[in-house]
Structures are given as structure tokens and as C-alpha cells.
Amino acid sequence: xxxxxxxxxxxxxxxxxxxxxxxxxxxxxxxxxxxxxxxxxxxxxxxxxxxxxxxxxxxxxxxxxxxxxxxxxxxxxxxxxxxxxxxxxxxxxxxxxxxxxxxxxxxxxxxxxxxxxxxxxxxxxxxxxxxxxxxxxxxxxxxxxxxxxxxxxxxxxxxxxxxxxxxxxxxxxxxxxxxxxxxxxxxxxxxxxxxxxxxxxxxxxxxxxxxxxxxxxxxxxxxxxxxxxxxxxxxxxxxxxxxxxxxxxxxxxxxxxxxxxxxxxxxxxxxxxxxxxxxxxxxxxxxxxxxxxxxxxxxxxxxxxxxx
Numbered sequence: 001x002x003x004x005x006x007x008x009x010x011x012x013x014x015x016x017x018x019x020x021x022x023x024x025x026x027x028x029x030x031x032x033x034x035x036x037x038x039x040x041x042x043x044x045x046x047x048x049x050x051x052x053x054x055x056x057x058x059x060x061x062x063x064x065x066x067x068x069x070x071x072x073x074x075x076x077x078x079x080x081x082x083x084x085x086x087x088x089x090x091x092x093x094x095x096x097x098x099x100x101x102x103x104x105x106x107x108x109x110x111x112x113x114x115x116x117x118x119x120x121x122x123x124x125x126x127x128x129x130x131x132x133x134x135x136x137x138x139x140x141x142x143x144x145x146x147x148x149x150x151x152x153x154x155x156x157x158x159x160x161x162x163x164x165x166x167x168x169x170x171x172x173x174x175x176x177x178x179x180x181x182x183x184x185x186x187x188x189x190x191x192x193x194x195x196x197x198x199x200x201x202x203x204x205x206x207x208x209x210x211x212x213x214x215x216x217x218x219x220x221x222x223x224x225x226x227x228x229x230x231x232x233x234x235x236x237x238x239x240x241x242x243x244x245x246x247x248x249x250x251x252x253x254x255x256x257x258x259x260x261x262x263x264x265x266x267x268x269x270x271x272x273x274x275x276x277x278x279x280x281x282x283x284x285x286x287x288x289x290x291x292x293x294x295x296x297x298x299x300x301x302x303x304x305x306x307x308x
Contacts, residue, residue, distance in 0.1 A: 026111060029059070029085045035077040049080035049135055053142030054183060055117035057085040058108045060101075061125035062092050068235060072125040079129045079138075081121070086111075102197040102212045105179065109192035112184075119145070120189070124180040126233045127158070133229050141225060144171050145183065153188045153221040157181040158230030160270055161277035162205065162217060163284050166226070172278065174224045177205065177213040178266065181230035187221065228274055234267040 033039045037048060051057070059076065061069040069087065076082045088108050093100025105122065112120045145155060147168070159176035167173050184192075195202055208214035216222065 025089050026086050029076050029082045029087060030073055032077045035082055037080045038082045049138045051081060051084055053145055054121050055119050057081050057121035058088055059085050059123040059125060060088045060104045063089045064092055068125040075127060075129055079133060098211045099197045105212050106192045109189040113189050113193060118186045121183050126235055127180045128231050128233050130229045140170055148223060151221050152223055153185050153219050154216060155183040156224035158228045159224050161274050163281040164277040165281055170226050172224045172226045174222050175217050176224060177208045177217050179213040179216060180232050231270045232266045
């Protein structure tokens with residue numbers, strides 16, 4: 001039934017996509033002898049974080065950022081994802097980091113599909129899991145996924161919400177940016193497979209630029225864990241700069257998309273933003289409804305004027 005629905009939405013399995021990353025770009029999470037999950041003292045009792053509701057996990061980290069890969073591995077060991085996660089280590093895009101990030105997420109989707117994985121956790125190497133993450137919270141994620149509609153596409157563990165509507169006590173329906181920690185459904189993996197960077201007709205949130213997260217913010221079937229359990233670090237990113245180019249600040253949004261303030265803002269504002277979005281969404285949708293009514297009135301008025 002799921003495969004039939006994917007075909008109806010135009011993201012079925014009839015298209016073959018070229019690989020976006022080689023097998024050499026993927027490796028297991030480096031083991032830590034002191035890790036209670038993969039080290040010499042690994043627990044055998046079945047206690048601890050249980051991520052068995054996903055088919056696998058990936059962490060994207062550039063080959064030139066060994067510092068961030070180490071930090072990411074430490075996070076994975078802390079929350080019990082070290083045995084589940086493959087690192088994807090692409091080379092930095094030579095001219096446009098935004099394109100490189102998109103293709104890195106797409107390469108992960110292609111690898112997951114080729115490996116028979118249908119529901120996967122995708123992380124970026126600046127992901128920081130909550131220090132207060134509990135075993136029961138991880139179990140609740142599995143229960144939340146099981147209760148989502150069949151056509152869900154993305155389930156955020158951390159995000160920057162534009163609007164949010166509660167659907168259950170710990171689940172929000174959202175439109176969000178940020179792509180540092182999310183669970184991808186088979187629908188989203190197929191969506192990524194069929195859309196290399198630059199594919200025409202991909203809707204985006206213009207304020208957020210041309211990145212993968214601006215496209216995710218326009219997807220149907222987007223949900224998020226509430227409250228979130230993963231934020232981003234303020235570590236300097238390779239997202240902004242292009243070699244040999246100085247990006248001019250021409251619009252207010254460029255203070256966010258073209259400067260190093262981006263990482264600082266995201267790291268500090270992400271958690272408060274989920275509450276702000278939840279509180280302000282009724283106003284947001286009220287204004288959207290009023291704008292549609294005004295536009296319809298103006299169209300009818302212009303047609304009436306033209307007829308007379």
C-alpha cells in the first residue's frame with residue numbers, strides 16, 4: 001500500500017538515480033573502549049537507549065572537519081547510536097556549500113535505499129542531543145512514529161519551527177527549517193533520490209535560502225517531537241563561505257544566511273522557537289486566512305470593474 005501511494009504522488013520506484021556518493025565515503029562510527037554500548041564494557045542486559053524502531057542512522061561530516069566528526073561520535077556514544085550509525089564523509093563542494101549539503105543528504109538517501117533501509121535517522125555533525133535525554137523519551141519516539149499517518153515524510157528531533165500545531169501531547173505538525181536531526185520516511189528517501197540539487201520546481205521557503213532545509217519546510221507530512229531533543233552547536237560551519245568570494249549583505253535575511261551569526265542564532269534560539277511557534281501559529285494562520293479573503297475580494301472587485 002505504501003509503495004502504491006508513493007507512485008501516486010510521483011515519487012515511486014520507477015526512476016533510477018545516479019549515485020551521489022561512493023561507498024568509500026561511508027564508514028562505521030569509530031568505537032570507544034569506554035562506551036557502554038560498543039566498548040569493552042558494553043551492556044548485554046538490553047538496558048539503555050533503544051533505537052530499534054529505525055532501520056539505521058547516518059551522520060554527515062565533511063572529510064576536512066575531523067574536529068566535528070569527533071564531536072559527533074562522542075554524541076553518538078552518549079545516546080547509544082554508535083552501533084547503528086554510519087558516517088558519510090563527503091568532500092567539501094568546491095564552489096557552493098549549499099549544493100554540497102543537499103547532495104550529501106541525497107547520498108545518504110541513496111545509500112539507505114540501496115541497503116534496504118526504509119526509516120532512517122539522518123544527523124549532521126553539529127547535532128547536540130539534550131543532556132537530559134531519557135530512555136523513556138527515546139521509546140516515546142518509536143511510539144510516535146507508529147501513530148503517524150501513513151504518508152508522513154519527515155519527523156524532526158530538532159528544528160527551527162516556522163509554525164507548529166499540536167497533534168498529540170509530544171508531537172507537532174510543523175513547517176520547519178534546519179536539517180541536523182530528523183527521521184526520514186521511505187517517502188522522503190524517494191523524494192531525495194529523485195531530486196538532485198537544482199531540480200526545477202522544488203518549492204522552498206525563500207527567507208531560508210536554497211538549502212535542503214528550506215525545501216523541507218515546504219514538504220507535506222512534516223512532524224516534530226515536542227519538546228525537541230537535538231539542537232545545533234555554535235561551531236563554525238562550512239555552510240556560508242564560498243572559496244574566493246565575499247558574500248555581500250544585500251538583504252536583511254543575509255545577516256542570517258551569509259554570516260557566522262547563523263550558527264550562534266540557531267544554537268541559542270532553536271529551543272525557545274518551538275514554544276514561540278506553538279503560541280503564535282493561531283495568529284499566523286489567522287493572518288493567512290485574512291490575506292486570502294482580501295485577495296479574493298480584490299479579484300472579484302477588479303472583475304466587476306472590468307465588466308462595467
